[in-house]
Structure formats: C-alpha cells, structure tokens
Amino acid sequence: MSKSIAVLGSDQVPLAYTVPVPGTLTPLTASAVFNGSGAGAFLPAVSFYDSDGNLITRATAPEVAAGGSAEVSWFPGGELGGTGTAFASSWATLFDNSITVPAGATYTQYDFTPAAFYTNDSTTFTVDSTNGLKLNSDGWYQLGVTLSWSVSSAATGYAEMLWNIPNIGHRTSYCVFADDGGVVGLATTYHAWGFPMKAATVGSHGKLFLRQFGSSDADCALSFGIALLSSSSGNF
Amino acid sequence: MAQAQIAALPPNVDLDLSCQIVFEAVDPTSGSPVSGVTIADALLRVETDIADSQLASGPFMLVPGPGA
Numbered sequence: 001m002s003k004s005i006a007v008l009g010s011d012q013v014p015l016a017y018t019v020p021v022p023g024t025l026t027p028l029t030a031s032a033v034f035n036g037s038g039a040g041a042f043l044p045a046v047s048f049y050d051s052d053g054n055l056i057t058r059a060t061a062p063e064v065a066a067g068g069s070a071e072v073s074w075f076p077g078g079e080l081g082g083t084g085t086a087f088a089s090s091w092a093t094l095f096d097n098s099i100t101v102p103a104g105a106t107y108t109q110y111d112f113t114p115a116a117f118y119t120n121d122s123t124t125f126t127v128d129s130t131n132g133l134k135l136n137s138d139g140w141y142q143l144g145v146t147l148s149w150s151v152s153s154a155a156t157g158y159a160e161m162l163w164n165i166p167n168i169g170h171r172t173s174y175c176v177f178a179d180d181g182g183v184v185g186l187a188t189t190y191h192a193w194g195f196p197m198k199a200a201t202v203g204s205h206g207k208l209f210l211r212q213f214g215s216s217d218a219d220c221a222l223s224f225g226i227a228l229l230s231s232s233s234g235n236f
Numbered sequence: 237m238a239q240a241q242i243a244a245l246p247p248n249v250d251l252d253l254s255c256q257i258v259f260e261a262v263d264p265t266s267g268s269p270v271s272g273v274t275i276a277d278a279l280l281r282v283e284t285d286i287a288d289s290q291l292a293s294g295p296f297m298l299v300p301g302p303g304a
Contacts, residue, residue: 001283001284002281002282002283003281003282003284003288003291003298003299004279004280004281004282004298004299005279005280005282005291005292005293005296005297005298005299006277006278006279006280006296006297006299007275007277007278007279007295007296007297008277008297009276010274010275010276011274011275011276011278011295012273012274012275013259013260013261013269013270013273013274013275014258014259014260014261014269015258015259015275015278015295016256016257016258016259016294017256017257017258017280017293017294017296018254018255018256018293018294019251019252019253019254019255019256019286019293020253020286020290020291020292020293021253021286021290022252022253023252023253023284023285023286023290024250024251024252024284024285024286025250025251025252025255025282025283025284025286026248026249026250026251026282026283026284027245027249027251027257027280027281027282028245028281028282028283029245029280029281030245030257030259030278030279030280030281031277031278031279032259032275032276032277032278032279033238033275033276033277034238034261034273034274034275035238035273035274035275035276036261036270036272036273038272038273039261039270039271039272039273040263040270040272041263041264041270042261042262042263042264042270042273043261043262043263043264044241044243044259044260044261045259045260045261045262046245046257046258046259046260047256047257047258047260048246048249048251048255048256048257048258049255049256049258050255051252051253051254051255053256056249056255057246057249058260058262059243059244059245059246060243060262061241061242061243062241062243063264064239068239069238069239070238070239070240070241071238071239071240071241072241072242072243073240073241073242073243074242074243074244074245075242075244075245076244076245076246076247077244
C-alpha cells in the first residue's frame, strides 16, 4: 500500500529521510519546492543512499539558474517531458495554378516562379527562373507534389523531379511521381510523395519536369513542397 | 514564481533499514553540495510494508489519510 510522508514547512538542503525500522520501502514519486534565491545555480536532486552511506543513485532535475526557484516532481518516466529543443525544419513550398502541361510524352521543364515560392529558410532554399530550385545545404530531403489537371480528358500523366548536379554535369533522377491511377474521364488530381533523397553536393539544382500523355492542359495547378529532414550528408 | 520541472526517478529501488532518501542541491559542474538553498513541501510517496506508526523519521511525518 502506498503512503505519503512529508515535511511541513521549510527546511534546508540536504533534507534526509532515513528508513527508521526494518522493512522495505520503495519510493514511487517525490516532490519539493527548491528556493535558491540566496544561492548560485544548482541541480535539484533526490539521492538514495544505502545503510553505509554509499550513494545508490541520484536523480537530478534540470538546472535552476542562480537565484531561481523550482517546484520539482520526480516520477519514473519523468524525463520524457523534460526540457527539449523544438524541432525546426527548413521547408519550402510552391503553388502555381496557371501552368501548362503539354501533350505527348516529352519532358517540359517547369521553371519555378519566385513569386509563387515560399520558404522559411532562404539560406537553404533559393530559386530563380533560370536554375530552378537550388539546395544550398547538404542533407536528406523529402518532397511531395500535387498536380491537378483542369480538363477531364487527361488520361495519364505524371510529374518527375530531376536534380541537376552542376559539378558533375549530368542529371540524376531522384524522385519519380505518380501515374493517373487508371481513371479516365474524371477530374484528375495526382498526389505523389517521393522517398527521402540525398543532396550531397552543395548547390544542387532541382528542376521539375512535367509530362502528360493525352491532351494538353493550359490551366493546371501545381503544389510542391520540400523539407530538409536532416542536415547530415551521411547515409541512413 | 518557481518554475515547474519534472524529472526521472529510478523505479524499483528497494530501501531497507538505515537507507536514506535525500533532497539535495548539487553544483551543475562539480556535483558538490550547494549551500543557501531552502526546501519546502517535500513529499515522498512510497510503497512500504512498514507500519504507519513507525514511518516517521526526522522531520518527515506520515501524511494522515481520510479518517485519521
């Protein structure tokens, strides 16, 4: 059966509870308010000592700055909610609802329009109509594309992302996107997510190539997004 | 205003006669005790086979339950 034992009011640290009689006592949780208004920086701690005074284990809480105070709760698993750094991914998006996808099976380069391009990291992602999307940081990227045909006659189509590696001088395809799903005569919207891809050459340019089988469509909508998953240039 | 913190407590540490649970303030760099820190409302929730009447030790007292 669990029970609470406590000290009412204030005291100085270290504050010790000694198991007073033979028996077994297992701590489940602990809590206390530490007031360090007259002290330097410190770590609030709960320590367990054996009967000879040897330290068994010490559970510390995050650092309290000089002059600070903290109400600390200890419990198994408590580290899961401890201090952490928010994950901030670099990303870029593009939306263009007036692009032309030609008929046939010829790749047509889509030139990124700077006005339709948004990013939270203009260092990692830059864009211009000549070079397309440029990745300025090594790392692994995830990208996705949605392409909507405005005519229902589009039988098949797909979008493909090719990365031009300037220093090597040839193009390498890292992501290939969807087909039509076999639906003919219906409004067509194609969604595709690429596998994570590696851009290990700083300054890689990405060009989006579009191709459609069947009728051309001069009023397509393209949504494109890319996010930096990891700045590591190593392999998964 | 005290900041609220949570921290991990190792589970399943069985303590017996004369073992101690100590609330401490330690230096972040050296691990040595930090003086000048006071503590309030220290509370331990424990699982034990020790009788209620024998749990009090030092400044720690058993918190009475309903009907005490």
